[in-house]
Amino acid sequence: MSGCMQFRNFALLLAIALVVASFSAVDFTIPAFLDVNNNATIVLGGFSMGSQSITAGAPASFITVISNAGNLIAEARADVRIYDAGNNLIGNFSYANATLAGGETQTLIKSWDTSGVPTGTYTAFVNVSYDGTSAGEGNITFTIAPRQAPSHVSVRKGEGNISLAVLPEAPEATLPAQPLEAGGLRLLRYPVFGEFVAGDNELFFSIIENPGDDVVQVSIIPSGPSAGLASPTFNYSLAPHQKSSVVVPIQIPEGTPPGFYFLPFELSVGNSTISYPSLIQVVSPAAEGELMVQRRISLDLEKNSSFIVLQLANTGTKALAHVQVYEEIPKSLAGNLNDVLFTTEPNRIWLEDSRVRWDLENILPGETRAIIYQLPSISHDLSEYSSWQLAQLVVIEPLGDKEILIQDMSIPSLMAGEQKRIAFKIFNAGAVDRTVDMDVLGPGNWLIAPNSFSVLVPARESREVSFAAGSPLSAVPAAYPITLSLRYGDTADQKTIFLVVSEPPVLVAPPPLGVQLFAWLGDNIQILLFFAIGLPLGAFAFHITYKRTQAPKYSEERMDYMKMVRRMFK
Numbered sequence: 001m002s003g004c005m006q007f008r009n010f011a012l013l014l015a016i017a018l019v020v021a022s023f024s025a026v027d028f029t030i031p032a033f034l035d036v037n038n039n040a041t042i043v044l045g046g047f048s049m050g051s052q053s054i055t056a057g058a059p060a061s062f063i064t065v066i067s068n069a070g071n072l073i074a075e076a077r078a079d080v081r082i083y084d085a086g087n088n089l090i091g092n093f094s095y096a097n098a099t100l101a102g103g104e105t106q107t108l109i110k111s112w113d114t115s116g117v118p119t120g121t122y123t124a125f126v127n128v129s130y131d132g133t134s135a136g137e138g139n140i141t142f143t144i145a146p147r148q149a150p151s152h153v154s155v156r157k158g159e160g161n162i163s164l165a166v167l168p169e170a171p172e173a174t175l176p177a178q179p180l181e182a183g184g185l186r187l188l189r190y191p192v193f194g195e196f197v198a199g200d201n202e203l204f205f206s207i208i209e210n211p212g213d214d215v216v217q218v219s220i221i222p223s224g225p226s227a228g229l230a231s232p233t234f235n236y237s238l239a240p241h242q243k244s245s246v247v248v249p250i251q252i253p254e255g256t257p258p259g260f261y262f263l264p265f266e267l268s269v270g271n272s273t274i275s276y277p278s279l280i281q282v283v284s285p286a287a288e289g290e291l292m293v294q295r296r297i298s299l300d301l302e303k304n305s306s307f308i309v310l311q312l313a314n315t316g317t318k319a320l321a322h323v324q325v326y327e328e329i330p331k332s333l334a335g336n337l338n339d340v341l342f343t344t345e346p347n348r349i350w351l352e353d354s355r356v357r358w359d360l361e362n363i364l365p366g367e368t369r370a371i372i373y374q375l376p377s378i379s380h381d382l383s384e385y386s387s388w389q390l391a392q393l394v395v396i397e398p399l400g401d402k403e404i405l406i407q408d409m410s411i412p413s414l415m416a417g418e419q420k421r422i423a424f425k426i427f428n429a430g431a432v433d434r435t436v437d438m439d440v441l442g443p444g445n446w447l448i449a450p451n452s453f454s455v456l457v458p459a460r461e462s463r464e465v466s467f468a469a470g471s472p473l474s475a476v477p478a479a480y481p482i483t484l485s486l487r488y489g490d491t492a493d494q495k496t497i498f499l500v501v502s503e504p505p506v507l508v509a510p511p512p513l514g515v516q517l518f519a520w521l522g523d524n525i526q527i528l529l530f531f532a533i534g535l536p537l538g539a540f541a542f543h544i545t546y547k548r549t550q551a552p553k554y555s556e557e558r559m560d561y562m563k564m565v566r567r568m569f570k
């Protein structure tokens with residue numbers, strides 16, 4: 001190998017060594033915030049039913065538990081298919097899509113209407129998926145049993161027993177379309193349906209108006225085969241031109257079996273009496289630790305509207321961090337959702353399918369919350385109220401002590417004097433909308449733009465934000481900290497990220513011209529020797545040979561020429 005070739009290889013190796021040395025000078029230890037195993041992994045945690053024996057026509061409650069075993073936000077979908085014993089598909093439904101933060105678990109509860117479904121044995125399959133990938137399947141077998149004939153039961157109330165008629169389904173009953181009148185009084189509002197558990201004690205409030213000029217005595221007396229569930233109110237006085245609430249105590253004795261109890265009331269003023277129907281449904285209590293939801297409905301006959309109250313009670317010993325209540329309002333009652341008066345403002349409304357969602361947080365053990373809203377019409381069919389089921393209930397387990405999370409952060413590396421954008425998502429894991437104020441604190445001589453901003457992040461959703469970071473020309477290769485300071489509500493939090501400034505890659509400069517010429521000469525020495533030595537020698541040899549062979553001719557021509565010159569000068 002020639003010396004020039006050795007020099008060229010040495011220069012190449014030197015350049016490679018300089019590049020390696022420049023990169024090894026930078027600390028490339030991955031900071032703690034960069035987790036190379038970041039992912040979203042949805043796992044099916046369980047699939048069960050409130051009861052695996054359903055009376056024909058009664059709703060079947062399906063419970064699906066899903067978890068996010070990763071640490072990135074994921075949106076999961078759960079679909080249920082129901083088959084009969086002959087493997088024929090007879091029904092299906094989907095839960096509302098669930099957004100899960102990393103490490104979060106959600107319990108999804110939804111009812112399926114068995115009206116018109118024959119009795120028999122059925123199998124329900126659930127499939128959970130996210131990003132088009134199946135996350136697990138589960139199945140459960142249940143039965144739909146024939147409806148039982150009305151039965152009479154004897155339960156203990158106070159110091160004696162009472163007889164009650166238990167109905168397997170809601171009876172047919174026509175509801176009043178306008179205020180009822182008796183003895184000059186007007187019944188304006190009364191409870192038409194309520195869900196209770198055995199042992200509950202409640203009060204039924206009816207609003208009665210006395211438009212006359214005299215004091216009037218009114219009595220409200222329960223009637224029918226289940227009258228023992230209520231206590232009568234006798235001789236309640238109404239002053240002239242007064243509207244007043246008349247209270248009727250309701251007591252569901254311990255041991256009262258689940259079912260429907262038809263409970264008409266009679267309103268008496270003197271010799272005038274009117275009757276109006278109401279229905280009580282005794283339901284099974286929630287399992288220990290579960291959330292109990294009971295529906296109560298009253299009719300406002302004066303304003304032709306329905307009052308809906310959803311009563312939620314935490315029956316467990318732990319606080320429920322987040323609860324989502326989905327309601328599908330019958331279009332026959334809601335009309336346009338813009339006409340619904342929400343006393344409890346929903347967190348989200350889907351106008352196209354009359355669906356709304358409320359988010360509640362931190363329901364303490366033993367605590368009761370109420371969701372109240374008013375519909376712009378009433379139904380004249382009692383069964384429309386009694387068959388109304390909650391669309392979906394989602395119970396979200398606590399996710400640490402942080403409600404606002406920073407996710408999916410893209411952190412580039414830069415060189416001294418370079419500027420790049422850092423993008424990330426702010427995820428609200430809570431049940432209420434949050435305005436997040438953020439300050440971005442970088443090294444003193446860095447460019448940060450913007451260095452503060454605010455963003456409204458709806459509950460269970462994320463918003464993408466970014467800021468520009470520019471390093472000064474004097475920045476040396478290192479990992480530089482940037483602090484993100486967050487504030488939302490009464491909470492303050494901080495997160496530190498690191499931007500790596502790298503040295504530019506070493507460029508191998510061309511050698512001086514003389515060195516390049518020397519290297520070129522080294523690669524082309526044979527050609528140069530030929531031109532420098534071989535070509536002159538060949539030319540000289542040719543000249544000698546040519547001269548020798550042509551010498552006589554040259555001599556004769558010269559003599560003739562000399563003779564001619566002498567003749568010219570004579």
